[in-house]
Amino acid sequence: MSSLVSFEQVSIGHRRGEALLPPISWSIGRGDLIGVLGPNGSGKSTFLKTLLGLLPPLAGRVVHPQGRxxxxxxxxxxxxxxxxxxxxVLxxxxxxxxxxxxxxxxxxxxDVAVARRQLEAVGLGALADQPFRSLSGGQQQRALVARALAAEPELLVLDEPTSEMDPAAEHALLSLVGSLTRSRDVGVIFVTHEISSAAGFGRGAVLVDRRAQYFEAGLATELITSERMSRLYGRPIEVRREGDRVLVWLAAHHEETR
Amino acid sequence: MSFWEARFLWQEPMLAAAIGAALLGYLGFFVVLRRIAFMSAALSQVSGLGVAVAFWVGSFAGVSPHEATPLWLSPGLYAFLFAAAGAGVMSLPSRSRRVTPESAVALAYLASSALVMVVLSSPRIAQEAHEVGDLLFGNAVTVSRDDLYELAVAAVVTLIAHGLFFKELLFSSFDADTARVSGVPVRRMGLLLHLTLALGVAVATRALGALPVFAFLVLPAGAALLFSERLKVVLVLSVVISVLCGTLGYYLSWTLSLPTGSLMVSLAALVWTAAGLKRLVDKLRRAA
Incomplete structure (x- = not known):
């Protein structure tokens, strides 16, 4: 699997700020499908921005093995x-x-031909000439996926694309992304709040928590476990796999005060 | 003397109103969608401060506001430089969470409005202050040939800059994060937009006055966005509404002997209200 971006001992953080996490060594390649999990303010966005090249690493190197x-x-x-x-929409x-x-x-x-093809792929071909704002929330998200695919990407990055959608819509969007990218030899990384999405659609996983100075990357099946999820989110969470399905429970927190 | 017979009197102001309104009507598309209406109002005041400072500096060189000035003392140049500096400062990303963008804009508006008065009250130019007031903020009735040339240059410069970078300006306004990821220089595009806005505002304020400039930057584009969902239609409509309000306002003020700038603004407000009502009726009809 050819690597697209490699982190070599990279410290992430905002310009002139402190490093949010211990140095990270990690890489993403073609065919990867990685879900990023972590509580609010854990450094997920900073991690993504560094990957996208929007923030320079505070230390270490971000390497592009293809030379670009x-x-x-x-x-x-x-x-x-x-x-x-x-x-x-077009x-x-x-x-x-x-x-x-x-x-x-x-x-x-x-370019118009490429854009129309991507709209067909996400099932919005008939709505190409409609006003973007007249689409439903789910359709808008699909149009934005089509826009990302129109870039003919090698690396597809989804930053909480579904933060205002219900879990069913999120699953629909991610399975669409999964099916569209399987044949294209694209690396995919997505940030999500839904543990079941990361476990169900990601082959790989990245867990981030700034407060615990914690970063771990690996296979989704190995990382998305009851024990790690409970630690990551600070409350009892149970993860169970049944065939293709992943079930996630959030147990009521006894000491929670409002 | 009929309106037509008197055309040698109104040709230039009318043309200035049309060019200025077209330029501002177009820029209004971005002003409204990027929610920087009050920044444009502040830029008017800042450019006025530039004019006042030009007169003040000129008084040391013994130049009266009514004489032809050398370029380095030209009020138009100072107006643009002040507005451009203001636009540059207001384009800086806010690093502090305690300074909200609106309060920075309000500061620019208030400080420059107040400083204009202070500068104009300077004993060096106090006796000219009355006329200077008109020169600062225009009156849309008398427009000099120079004002007209400056407007035409501003319009051409904006047309070229926006013609080249419209795709980038639109993308970075609509979705800055994704534009940045796609390699669009978002910060520089913001600066380009603000500089062309500063240019348009500085030049048009001196020709038309601060109030019509603010109105043309906000109302025609706002109305066009209520009338249509199509990009090209909105852009064309915004320019057409603006030009109609500018020229018709000028004509009506001539025939009815009413204040020019106020009529232009009232017409633009009327169109916006009509657009809002149409939208409301459409909505009610759809609901019924």
Missing amino acids: PPRLGYVPQSARPDFAYPLS QVVLMGRAAQLGLVRRPGHS
Whole structure:
């Protein structure tokens, strides 16, 4: 499996700030499907921003074994795009071509063809010319996945794409991403609050907790366990696998005060 | 003398109103969607401060506001430089959670409005202050040939800059995070937008006045966004509404002998209200 991005003893954190976690050595390659879990404020976003090249490492090296950064597809947190803009679904998806086009150049016929193909792939082909803001929340998320795929990414990054969606919609979106990327030889990493999503869709997992100075990466089946999840979120959590299904319980917390 | 017979009197102001309104109507698209309406109002005041400072500096060189000034004392240049500096400062990312962007904008608005008065009250230029007030904030009635040229240059510069980078400006406004990941220089695009805005505001404020400038930056684009969901339609509509309010306002003020700037603003507000009502009716009809 060819590696796309490798962290060599990388300290992550905000510019001129302190390192949030102990130095990280980790890598992601084509075909990887990795879920990132951690409580709020655990450093998940900082980790992702460093991976995306939006934040420089405070120490250590971010290496691109191909000799260049991978082509990125990015699906932002669901509330990020501004829905006041008068854009059609196709116009939004065409933005995914920005990296290929570079500055100044406008999208041409081939870009429109790519965008339409991705919209077909996420099942929104018929809505290409509708206003983006008229779509339902789930459809908008799918359109944003199409936009990320229109970049023809080698690495697809989803930053809590479903933070305002119900678990069923989140599962639908992630299984769509899983099926769309399986045949494309793409590395996928997604941040989620749903343990069952990370366990159900991720082959790999990354657990992050700044307060405990904890970072661990490995196979989802080995990392997403009752014991580790309870430690990560600070409350009793039970994870059970039954065939393809992963069941997660959050036990009531006795000492919880409101 | 009929309106048409008097055209030698109104040709230039009318043309200035049309160019200024078109430029501001277009920029309004970004002003409204990026929610920086009050930043544009602050830039008007900051550019006014630039003009006042130009006169003040000119008084040392013995130049009166009514004479032709050398370029380094040109009020237009000072207006733009002040507005550009203001736009640059207001483009800086807020590092402190204690300074909200609005309060920084309010500071720029208040400080420059107050400083204009202080500078104009300086004994060096006090006797000119009355006329300077008009020169600072324009009156849309009398427009000099220079104002017209400056407006045309601002419009052409903005057209070129935005024509080249519209895709990037749109993407980074709509979804800055993803644009940054896609290699769009988001911070520089924000600066480009703010600088063209500063240019448009600085030049148009001197020709049309602060209130019409603020109105043309907010109301036509706001109305266009209520009328349509299509990008191109919104852009064209915003410019057309703006130009119509500018020219019609000028015509009506001539024929009805009412204040020009106020009529332009009232017309733009009327269009916005009509757009809002249409939207409301559409919604009710859909609900029924």
